[in-house]
Amino acid sequence: MTHLSYVNENTDAWQTYLAQIDRVAPHLGELAYYLDTLKRPKRTLIVDVPLVMDDGSIQHFEGYRVQHNLSRGPGKGGIRYHPSVDLNEVMALSAWMTIKTAVLNLPFGGAKGGVRVDPSKLSTRELERLTRRFTTEISPIIGPQKDIPAPDVGTNPNIMGWMMDTYSTTQGHTVTGVVTGKPVHLGGSLGRVRATGRGVFVTGLEAAKKINLTIENSKVVVQGFGNVGSEAAYLFNQANAQVVAVQDHTGTIFNPNGIDIKALQKYVEEHRGLAGFSGAEPIDNEALWDVEMDIFVPAALEGQITVERAKRLTAKLVLEGANGPTYPAADDILIERGVTIVPDVICNAGGVTVSYFEWVQDMASYFWTEDEINQRLDKLMIQAIADVWAMADQKSCSLRTAAYILACERILIARKERGIFPG
Structure with a gap:
């Protein structure tokens, strides 16, 4: 089968993900019928991000937001600023987020974004302008019930604050739940950074x-x-x-x-x-x-x-x-x-787990202590690895394959039960 004409066979991340998915197929029974849904992103957005530099010149940067699968809830995944960011990498990272949120049994799908840029070469003002323009370009497909970005390589809570402010400006009111990993005083969660x-x-x-x-x-x-x-x-x-x-x-x-x-x-x-x-x-x-x-x-x-x-x-x-x-x-x-x-x-699912906690806190406008967050995090992580270990013992397979079996079962059951529109 040919997967997406724009996949470069020389890039590794997406091919690694596809190889991991193929290893799961024999363990899925009748759900394998739906497995192709995990071999292609649901939605891919490529944007041009023009930036007026401090010296008055204009530079253009390429940005991405990929929503891999939304069967179990809104997209969830970070924003990466790095010179190596490309579509194949973002596709793979979004797919791994789909698996990760399902393994932890969080009510999210998988998404990821990025801009091909070296943030260390930008001034603080240039970084802010880049972030605000990128947020505007991807704003039609993000939102607290659509797709919730977070920090990743090259981004941080301050950048999430700019993203939240930019999106809120377009909506006419403050929308704290549009991103996670924000500064605590802007609706961020205690314990998120660690x-x-x-x-x-x-x-x-x-x-x-x-x-x-x-x-x-x-x-x-x-x-x-x-x-x-x-x-x-x-x-x-x-x-x-x-x-x-x-x-x-x-x-x-x-x-x-x-x-x-x-x-x-x-x-x-x-x-x-x-x-x-x-x-x-x-x-x-x-x-x-x-x-x-x-x-x-x-x-x-x-x-x-x-x-x-x-x-x-x-x-x-x-x-x-x-x-x-x-x-x-x-x-x-x-x-x-x-x-x-x-x-x-x-x-490494601790970050997305506390991002989930942050999103829940933003939705309720009620915030927990760091001890409460750590206790909830530890409980979910311990349960997840216990579930995966049990699956590995049951199927006599590696922990990775077991994690993918567990995640794919949850995602594909949701796919099956939602059906395909139009029927």
């Missing part, structure tokens, strides 16, 4: 129990030290695990006796990268994959665990903090080697 990293840690604890891996004194390696990687590293550190290596866009550091994560967080905040941190030794980036470890947390961009790297990785447990960090062929190698992989669609 939620994804917390989810990685919580699912990691549950998986470690299942495989009889003791967290205390275990060796942890983290790739990526943004909101997700730094929070996960901090929580593992607090649980008396040793974070022995960390990698970010500026380099890789190693300390066999463990890195002081709180000190590293402070250093990175001041220097915008870990290069030069005195509490560990710099090593070659590729040497990260040879470090002796028990737990590996890939929390950077997709496509990091290749076949060759999978052969070298020494971890017993991989916690996918990033979206799509493992190629399907690498997945097979890790499983053959006895490595347990907690897939991205569960592992």
Whole structure:
């Protein structure tokens, strides 16, 4: 079957997602009849974003919003500002959001957006103008009951605040629920910034129990030290695990006796990268994959665990903090080697779960404490990994395949029961 004429066969993210979906088909019974609905996005919007720069020149940036599947509710997914953003990446990320929200049993579908831009090269005023114009261009298809954006790579709560304000201006009244991940005083939720990293840690604890891996004194390696990687590293550190290596866009550091994560967080905040941190030794980036470890947390961009790297990785447990960090062929190698992989669609779902909480709070105009949010988050994450583990045992398959079976069943039952209009 040919999938969407604009798919470039040389790009990996969408092809990785399609390969993951194909692996689920034999487990779906009569629901496999509807599986093609998950192999193509429901709606794709490509927009031109013209921007008047501070020097008076005009530059054009390409933006996207993809709604992959809306069978279970409005779209949900982040906005990414990065030079590598393209349609295939956004399609894949939107599809993974469809799976993720279904695995967690949240009343959402999957969506994603982005602008191909390097935000570090824009001034604050340019970034605001870019955001407001992009929001205007995608405003016909977003809304609290249609599609709810959130922060992702290269975006933050301030950008969500600008998006909310721009959309509200077009509606003539304040619409806090149009985005999540906003500043708290604009209707954002407590606990949102740290939620994804917390989810990685919580699912990691549950998986470690299942495989009889003791967290205390275990060796942890983290790739990526943004909101997700730094929070996960901090929580593992607090649980008396040793974070022995960390990698970010500026380099890789190693300390066999463990890195002081709180000190590293402070250093990175001041220097915008870990290069030069005195509490560990710099090593070659590729040497990260040879470090002796028990737990590996890939929390950077997709496509990091290749076949060759999978052969070298020494971890017993991989916690996918990033979206799509493992190629399907690498997945097979890790499983053959006895490595347990907690897939991205569960592992990093803490962010979308607290985004759901934020949306609910905005709809009700009633806000919860951070303790309440963390308790609700932990409960949902623990239940989700228990459901997936039970499915994996029942079907004798990997956690990833089990997660996809569970998600696809929920999505395709909704598709079947809603029917296709017109009949």
